[in-house]
Amino acid sequence: xxxxxxxxxxxxxxxxxxxxxxxxxxxxxxxxxxxxxxxxxxxxxxxxxxxxxxxxxxxxxxxxxxxxxxxxxxxxxxxxxxxxxxxxxxxxxxxxxxxxxxxxxxxxxxxxxxxxxxxxxxxxxxxxxxxxxxxxxxxxxxxx
Amino acid sequence: xxxxxxxxxxxxxxxxxxxxxxxxxxxxxxxxxxxxxxxxxxxxxxxxxxxxxxxxxxxxxxxxxxxxxxxxxxxxxxxxxxxxxxxxxxxxxxxxxxxxxxxxxxxxxxxxxxxxxxxxxxxxxxxxxxxxxxx
Numbered sequence: 001x002x003x004x005x006x007x008x009x010x011x012x013x014x015x016x017x018x019x020x021x022x023x024x025x026x027x028x029x030x031x032x033x034x035x036x037x038x039x040x041x042x043x044x045x046x047x048x049x050x051x052x053x054x055x056x057x058x059x060x061x062x063x064x065x066x067x068x069x070x071x072x073x074x075x076x077x078x079x080x081x082x083x084x085x086x087x088x089x090x091x092x093x094x095x096x097x098x099x100x101x102x103x104x105x106x107x108x109x110x111x112x113x114x115x116x117x118x119x120x121x122x123x124x125x126x127x128x129x130x131x132x133x134x135x136x137x138x139x140x141x142x143x144x
Numbered sequence: 145x146x147x148x149x150x151x152x153x154x155x156x157x158x159x160x161x162x163x164x165x166x167x168x169x170x171x172x173x174x175x176x177x178x179x180x181x182x183x184x185x186x187x188x189x190x191x192x193x194x195x196x197x198x199x200x201x202x203x204x205x206x207x208x209x210x211x212x213x214x215x216x217x218x219x220x221x222x223x224x225x226x227x228x229x230x231x232x233x234x235x236x237x238x239x240x241x242x243x244x245x246x247x248x249x250x251x252x253x254x255x256x257x258x259x260x261x262x263x264x265x266x267x268x269x270x271x272x273x274x275x276x277x278x279x
């Protein structure tokens with residue numbers, strides 16, 4: 001299997017995938033903790049929450065994530081693209097600790113480090129599975 | 145001034161069910177979306193040759209893409225629900241990491257991707273990491 005290397009532009013797309021997702025999640029968390037508890041008997045409250053500023057900002061960032069994610073999926077394997085978002089876990093942890101003032105224990109820090117190591121391991125492999133070239137259709141082959 | 149609402153932390157099984165709902169719907173969505181994008185082709189090349197409109201048209205005319213978006217939307221609302229009851233530092237890393245493992249399995253089975261030893265080993269790293277996160 002040949003190694004599919006990425007261009008700087010493609011690394012930029014992966015960086016956007018990594019950054020936009022955790023920032024969006026953090027905005028969503030900040031917004032949702034200011035909304036009273038949502039129960040399954042009143043699902044409409046979730047829809048109303050979408051129009052609050054923090055949730056709206058989170059959604060805008062997640063749209064940016066989705067656009068770059070789709071682009072990445074068009075030239076790389078799913079199992080290669082997803083690890084790019086793993087570095088976002090570190091960003092989430094830092095944002096949770098210093099912005100949302102949530103307590104993060106040593107065990108959770110160790111978990112975040114292990115996850116990042118694991119996904120970094122995946123990312124060292126080829127970005128795309130080598131597939132055989134498609135065979136021409138039988139009716140497209142000219143018979144002499 | 146808005147007073148932040150302090151959610152009561154649910155039990156382990158409730159938290160597990162919330163995270164499982166995110167992971168399963170997210171995996172279905174991501175596999176369907178990945179299959180859609182592979183059928184569309186390299187978006188950067190399409191955009192370079194035919195422009196941004198053609199790239200957008202290529203995506204939104206693919207039925208698989210909308211099936212994927214449906215499940216990703218389901219995962220999104222499951223995430224909102226979970227964030228309403230659990231801390232972000234648990235929900236985001238746990239769901240993201242577990243999704244990575246389920247996607248490795250789904251990618252091998254449904255997308256026929258080459259998930260080699262390196263990728264399986266890293267899945268083990270991620271599982272231990274998730275255990276430590278939820279501990």
